[in-house]
Amino acid sequence: PRAKVESNQLKSERLLKKQLIRLFEAYNYQPSEQFLLKKMQEFQQDPYQFFFSSFENRPPVIKWTYPQDTKREVVIPRNTPLLITCPWPFRFRLEHKDKTILMGSSYYLEKKHHVSIISPYSLKKEGFEFRLHLEVFEGADILKKTGHLMVASYEELFFNKNKFYEQDIHSDRFLASLAVNTKSGISVLRGAFSELKSKYDGLISANLHPDVPEDRSLMLTRFRAWSVFKGFSRSISEEYQHSFEHYLNTTEYYFEMPVGGGLHTPLTFNFKFDESDNILVCQVKRLNKTGISAPPPEEPVKIIIRPDIESRNQHELTKAYTGPENRWPQHTEHNQHGFLFTDIDKVLAVEVQPGSFTREDEWQYMISRPVEKERGMDGDGDLFSPGYFTIMLKANEEATIYAAAGLKEDIENLTGKALRIQSDILYLPEIQNIEKVLQRSIQKFIVERNNNKTIIAGYPWFMDWGRDTLICLRGVITAGYCEEAESIIKEFASFEQEGTLPNIIRGGDTSNRDTSDAPLWLFAAVNDLIKKNKNIPEIDCNGRSLKEILRSIVENYMKGTTNGIQMDTDSGLIYSPTHYTWMDTNHPAGTPREGYPVEIQALWYHALNLLGTLYPEEAQWKELQQQVQYSLLTYFSRKSGKQVYLSDCLHTKGFQPAKEAIPDDHLRPNQLFAITFSAINEPEICCGIVSACEELIIP
Numbered sequence: 026p027r028a029k030v031e032s033n034q035l036k037s038e039r040l041l042k043k044q045l046i047r048l049f050e051a052y053n054y055q056p057s058e059q060f061l062l063k064k065m066q067e068f069q070q071d072p073y074q075f076f077f078s079s080f081e082n083r084p085p086v087i088k089w090t091y092p093q094d095t096k097r098e099v100v101i102p103r104n105t106p107l108l109i110t111c112p113w114p115f116r117f118r119l120e121h122k123d124k125t126i127l128m129g130s131s132y133y134l135e136k137k138h139h140v141s142i143i144s145p146y147s148l149k150k151e152g153f154e155f156r157l158h159l160e161v162f163e164g165a166d167i168l169k170k171t172g173h174l175m176v177a178s179y180e181e182l183f184f185n186k187n188k189f190y191e192q193d194i195h196s197d198r199f200l201a202s203l204a205v206n207t208k209s210g211i212s213v214l215r216g217a218f219s220e221l222k223s224k225y226d227g228l229i230s231a232n233l234h235p236d237v238p239e240d241r242s243l244m245l246t247r248f249r250a251w252s253v254f255k256g257f258s259r260s261i262s263e264e265y266q267h268s269f270e271h272y273l274n275t276t277e278y279y280f281e282m283p284v285g286g287g288l289h290t291p292l293t294f295n296f297k298f299d300e301s302d303n304i305l306v307c308q309v310k311r312l313n314k315t316g317i318s319a320p321p322p323e324e325p326v327k328i329i330i331r332p333d334i335e336s337r338n339q340h341e342l343t344k345a346y347t348g349p350e351n352r353w354p355q356h357t358e359h360n361q362h363g364f365l366f367t368d369i370d371k372v373l374a375v376e377v378q379p380g381s382f383t384r385e386d387e388w389q390y391m392i393s394r395p396v397e398k399e400r401g402m403d404g405d406g407d408l409f410s411p412g413y414f415t416i417m418l419k420a421n422e423e424a425t426i427y428a429a430a431g432l433k434e435d436i437e438n439l440t441g442k443a444l445r446i447q448s449d450i451l452y453l454p455e456i457q458n459i460e461k462v463l464q465r466s467i468q469k470f471i472v473e474r475n476n477n478k479t480i481i482a483g484y485p486w487f488m489d490w491g492r493d494t495l496i497c498l499r500g501v502i503t504a505g506y507c508e509e510a511e512s513i514i515k516e517f518a519s520f521e522q523e524g525t526l527p528n529i530i531r532g533g534d535t536s537n538r539d540t541s542d543a544p545l546w547l548f549a550a551v552n553d554l555i556k557k558n559k560n561i562p563e564i565d566c567n568g569r570s571l572k573e574i575l576r577s578i579v580e581n582y583m584k585g586t587t588n589g590i591q592m593d594t595d596s597g598l599i600y601s602p603t604h605y606t607w608m609d610t611n612h613p614a615g616t617p618r619e620g621y622p623v624e625i626q627a628l629w630y631h632a633l634n635l636l637g638t639l640y641p642e643e644a645q646w647k648e649l650q651q652q653v654q655y656s657l658l659t660y661f662s663r664k665s666g667k668q669v670y671l672s673d674c675l676h677t678k679g680f681q682p683a684k685e686a687i688p689d690d691h692l693r694p695n696q697l698f699a700i701t702f703s704a705i706n707e708p709e710i711c712c713g714i715v716s717a718c719e720e721l722i723i724p
Contacts, residue, residue, distance in 0.1 A: 041065055041132045044142040048106055051146040052080070072108060072140050089172060091115070091161060097723060098173040100182065107143040107174070111161060114139050118158040121150045148176045183459035188270040189216055194263060198222070199396070202271035204298035209238040209472040209481055209488065210430075212298040212305060217263035218278045219249050223396035224406065225485035228296070230339050231303035231430040233371060237474050238481065238488040239532035241339045244366075244373040244430040245305065245332060246408055252292070253327040254320060257285030261292070261328075273465070274298045281317065282326075288318050290326050303430040304443045313420035322420030329415055330426065332375055333389065333408040336368035339485065342406030345388055349409065357411045359384045363427075364411050365436075372436040375428045376444070380416040464504045471501070471509050477516035478509050491517060491527040492607060495546035502553045511561055514550055518574045519567035524581025525588055539609070541590045541601035544578045545628035548635050549702075551575065562639055572639055579636050579646075582629070589680075593621075596660065596683040597652035598675075599629045620686050621675035624695040626657050631702035656683060657704055663690060669710050670717035671696035694718050 045064055049056045056064070068075040076086035087101045091111035101107055109117060111131060119127040127147045131139035148155065157172040186193075189200060193216070200216030209232045215222055228248070230241040250261035259265065261280055268279040278294045291312040298305050309330070313322055320326060335343045336353070343349060358365045363376030364384070387410045398404035416424040429439035470481045474489065480501070482493035494517060502510045520527050520535050526547065528540035551571065554561050562572040582599060585591040589602040603619035630653045637646035660683050661671040673693040675686035696714050699705040705714065
């Protein structure tokens, strides 16, 4: 028996040695015998740490664990090895495109730990998808399992496109571009020209309030268009569309329109939504391209454009029979270049240069919006068109349609500004760097509120929310928008009343304060700005310093806020009423978390830490912070085998002390905030929390 054990051990060591040689050769390094022996010892002590100490790449290895990872697809960056770990001996077979490219077996470590290495060389095949077939020898049983791997580079994983061609447009029926302005107005255009998929699609959805974001009014819905040459007419539509492109606030469509006799006219429709006002400029250009059989350059092609308009809250749909069918035509004025549509205090002005406008009223009924229908909502609405524009274009000529939406008293100024706007983008660059795209996209969510800034919680449905704004500020600051972040903090800090901040904001209405986390996220944002060398605690927030407001939040949490948030004096932990955390969807049918949610305690700990920094002469904050940390470990720690993780919530019915609350056994990622905000800093517990949360990773 001893000889057999020694034989198996030698065989296992030879296997490990062979795998390490292949591993280092993949990095163009020929290891010496002495070097290999040293690395084998390091690997046997801690296989995962071995990769961090041996290779500079980050991550230096991806760990695949049996049986957890059989339930999901594991992503492996290109040129990164794979470490397979299992509690039992195993054999594996790596398969790509139904062909076996590698076979191997496990190496035994102490503590019933079996591992194997797949070098980057074996994962360099063309394509993304691999299958990992395992035979696991669990006692007398042999279990066969299959894992799925995706091997991709950073660029492949996070590839960004802003230009799409016919196949993309046909295959993705919900492809769309989003342009926004600083007043929170939006323009949503579908990849297929003139198509409407949702009630939120439209050329101009305007926020007409001069000071704050509020529900938008959809005024200009779409353009329908036709090309005409010597009596040959075709609808300008997806059928002849070759590309769809978006950059910043500009969206461009490119067509090659048949004009009879085997000839085609190349056309572009370039839509630019103004960055500051509810203004849209549409530039129509006939190109003179080589390689296309086109009409003679000096012979004009007629372009007819018919605008479809509405005047409705973006969350609703137009029903002609409820009044617009009679009212809207009567409230539309026109001249030879365009029209002016007025609905009570809202106005839409549309004009063409050069070109002409012909008044010819038309209604389209029951225009379907499939997105809403799929959700079981009303998806049929009506559209009004007061007439059409006619443009005559020779090769390399262009015409521009200017549209502006606003209140009656503002429309003259807006129309004047619209006529002065020209598209400042001669070509749209293709941007593929995902970091630059994300950094640029953040700007689309930063809009004006009063004389400061705020953040839109989500397009197209939401306006600005307290919680959402303050959570995402950490990303805004990281992206480098520190001035904007300071302005947002000033605005939201000024809303503080007796320790509370608004949750949902409806225009100027900040009365909904059902949130226990928004005030605490303010501390996180402030701390991040301080780390950027921003001296903001003393800034004025509507008559009070930010430092005073932060103190007010903490003191009111301690004694109890008017909306029911309260500190348990025995534990130092914060009681949160039901539906006051981010998991408040569809209250009361949403997740019940009344009591002591774990992330609220982590945020509370962080808030006390910052307050102690701002008031270093006051020892009470440090003492309370230590009490919170102790209580968090005492009341939230749970064990699963040898692994420690945190309960998601200590449940109560109404306010009760934490010691009387009932801890749940729910495994949720909220506990990660205890690590993020250093409320838990013991390495063993931190590792347990991260390991437990790995179970939540989905394919």
